Amino acid sequence: MNILQKSRAKSPWILHYDAGACNGCDIEILACLTPVYDIERFGMVNVGNPKHADVLLVTGTCNKRSARVLKNLYDQMPDPKVVVAVGACALSGGIFHECYNVLQGVDGTVPVDVYVPGCAARPEAIMEGVMMALEKMNQR
């Protein structure tokens, strides 16, 4: 692992986008920031700006409008970038699966690297997911 890959692994900046969740997963993501989990110890920062981000965390299932925004955000992120889908809805549509307005899971809109299941996904699982995504990024 060279120094650039090591740095990438140790400095994932996160953009979190809620494509239409019940907010359960979002709250779990916020829980990661708290002193209990403290994701900053892994160098993770929630930047809220695609132009600075390395990892896109998507919660909730996409509908036709949020898909457009998700696509735009993804396009504005500089390479290399990874996408982590968090929670059942982001994976497959979850309980909204049969709804008339949803696009079953975010992988139809942007290429997803890691799927973190759960309803809601646990903070430990989210962190694990980001770590796996980083490994995947470095293997490319």
Added chain:
Amino acid sequence: MSNFIYYVPLSIILVALILAPLVFAFVISIVRSDYLCSLIIIVIAAVLAISSLILFARVTITHQIIHYAPGLIDWNLLVTIADFGLMAMFIRMGVRRKSVLILVFAVIQTIILAWVEFGPKHTEMAYPPIFIDWLSIVMTLIVSIVGSIVAIYSLPYMREHERHQNLTVSKQPQFFRTLLLFLGAMNGMVLSGNLLWIYFFWEITTLCSFCLISHDETEESLRYATRALWMNMVGGVGFITGIALIQLKNLPMDASRLLQLVHTGNEAHLVALLMLPMACLCFAGFTKAAQMPFQSWLLGAMVAPTPVSALLHSSTMVKAGVYLIIRFAPIFRHTGLSEMVAIVGAFSFITGAMLAIGQSNAKKVLAYSTISNLGLIIACAGLNTPLALAAAVMLIIFHAVSKGLLFMATGVVDQSIHSKDIEDMQGLWASMPLTSLIMVIGILSMLLPPFGVLIAKLAAIESSIQNPLVMAMLVIGSTLTVVFWTKWMGRMLATNPRADGRKRESLPALYAGTLAVLASGAVILSLFVKPILENLVLPAVANYYNVAGMEMTPTVLSAPWLMIFLVIALSVLAPTFFNHLRSSQIKPAYLCGEQIASHSTTAQFLTVADSAAEMTVRGYYFEKVTDESVHVKWVTIVATLLIVILFGAVYLWK
């Protein structure tokens, strides 16, 4: 080469600098042909520039101060007659404009002038009236070169200006007549040593500025021209009063011998007598340099066509005011008057900058910035050390170039987008890349290293150390200056990211030429600021004060300016030329992922019910904090008080 310079007779140079513009002014008003008019302007501009350079070379090579009495006819008599002719014209204008103020001040001036010329005291006019030293040369160079460039620039400008007015008869001959008259009068003023001659040319510039401001003859322009006239006539009253007082005390009536009084050093009682007249002359200088509380005439003057503003603000008119104060600065050195001049100047510096922050009209911002910068120059004259005076002269030079450039560029932008509002200039970087680049260079040259204005400003701060009040005002004023310039540049640069990039801009040759000459002049002069200051200005100033060397070595100059220049140039040029963005690397601005379309100045995003909304961004103007109408009131009151104290200082604070 130097022989050639020496063999051109002085009389011919003087004729070329003073009389030729006056004569051709009348030729232009007779010929009434656009092409001939253009030709005459370009020829005169070249003649002025060349003769001023010859004069410069001659004085620098020989290190001489030139006293010269023109021959052939009795020029003193001619000046006297023309003086009364001018007064008659002022009175006529007062009647025609139904302005009591103009009438009153014109009548007062006529009476005092008559007393000076024909009164009980004998006017001794035998001394050579032409007096050329380093200061005259600097001013002549500015008037003849920058002024000529503005004149050439106004050829295409006025043609375009009149195209929108549907005039039956072109007023261009009138305009260019006045313009040439103005340049000739300015040269005459800075090259004369006789106070009555200076006064005569001074009043011609007042008259010319009235004609130029009222050029469009709209209701508004006539009103502001009237205001400019009466305010400058207040200064004229101050000037002639100063002359009358000097005559009353049997003191010499010309600048060179007045300065001699200081140099000999044993005429202290005579110098003390000079304080009140000097206060009057400084007062005249304040009016012409539009210092608070006389700022309103210069602000009103912006209704005139842009070349007029470029001329008034950069090379003529307001510079006449500061010239007068610098001309006599050594006389009132180490007095309360000098302290007060510094405070009045510093007050205008800080308040001008403060008021500029709240303005969105480009010409108004430029006008306030002129007031502010002239305040700085006057503050330097008031600090009255060799270093401060050198800083003042450097500021005059660099301010003339940069301000002329900025006004001219604003004029070009105005003719293209039909607005002078800074908010409307948003995104100019994409639509008019050349002009906006020139404007950015102009603005940067007004406030940042390694450009000359900043170096002079640092020298000013350095020489203000002995005067804590002035120093504090200079420091805070400089900070305020940064605010409005940066905001303006930011507006012009604000473009939407677009893959197709900037388009090419083509300017008329005369616009592009004049702008390019001034912009490169600002950069090249800044590159040589150190040698200019060390080899030309500082020795001349030391001579001027009759002191052996500098009383204080400016540490500003010891900085490695060349290295600073190189590093900055490199850091600008490297990414410009060797690091091109590919179009695939250009991404739209972050609008929360809702952006849909963008052009160079407009961008849209989707909002409620998928409807498109325009994204607008605007500059801050801090309306509540910098409200002009509120501040102008107290500024006027304080400034008036300061001027009253200035006259008090003559008696109370020696």
Added chain:
Amino acid sequence: MEIINIFFVVVIAPVIGGLLFGLDRKLTARLQKRMGPPILQPFYDLIKLFGKGRIAANQFQLISVSVYIACTILSLILLATGQDLLVLLFVLALGHIMLILGGFSVRSPYSQIGSQREILQLMAYEPLLVFMVIGTYLKTGSFLVSNLMTGSYKPLLISLPAFLLTQIIVMAIKLHKSPFDISASHHAHQELVKGIYTEFSGAQLALIEMAHWYELILLMGFIALLWQTNLIIGGLIAFACFLAVILLDNISARLTWKWMIRFAWTFGVGISVANLTAIYILR
């Protein structure tokens, strides 16, 4: 000697600056009962940012960042080689203004508002720096750092105590620490996203980050000048000031720009002028 100084400035200064910022993040985390990132975190961030693919909004952004970092390094070199302090300040200001223009060059609401506020931050701290430089002039009769270092003067802090306080204010404003994090913040996103830095990314952002490290060393250098007789003591004072700024950051919330200007221009300028006046009187 000069070469060594310049080498130190260009190579060692950012390393120390980066470590200090790492310490800042660690301390802040500990104050919030978190574990916090490793001390080397800023270096990981920097290297990662340099390795990102390039995206930008326009060519001018590249120019602005390049001038910003060049001017910041240049002003630190001017300090290390004992040049004119006043010139140094305005070279620093040039860099800062170019960064602001870079923020302005993108028509994005966040970066535009951030840049407008950044002008106000510049306006708030600039007079405080100039007054301090003038204070050193009054004590030593020269703007030259070399003159200050070689002359036999008592430590400046004794006669210029107010400037220690104003330098803490300057440092807090310049580093965007609470309560002065008005145009952008170090912490997670706020209402302006990342304010003036929003539209910079990848290597440009890395260069800006590096310029901040140089800036921190420069500001600490200014404070160290207050104890010019022994730069180790001066450095310790500067480090104490840095810790004070971190503490201030953690115990205060962001305030408005109006408050910042009022505070800097009344309290800051007030004590500066008072100190200068005292020197004039006591001379």
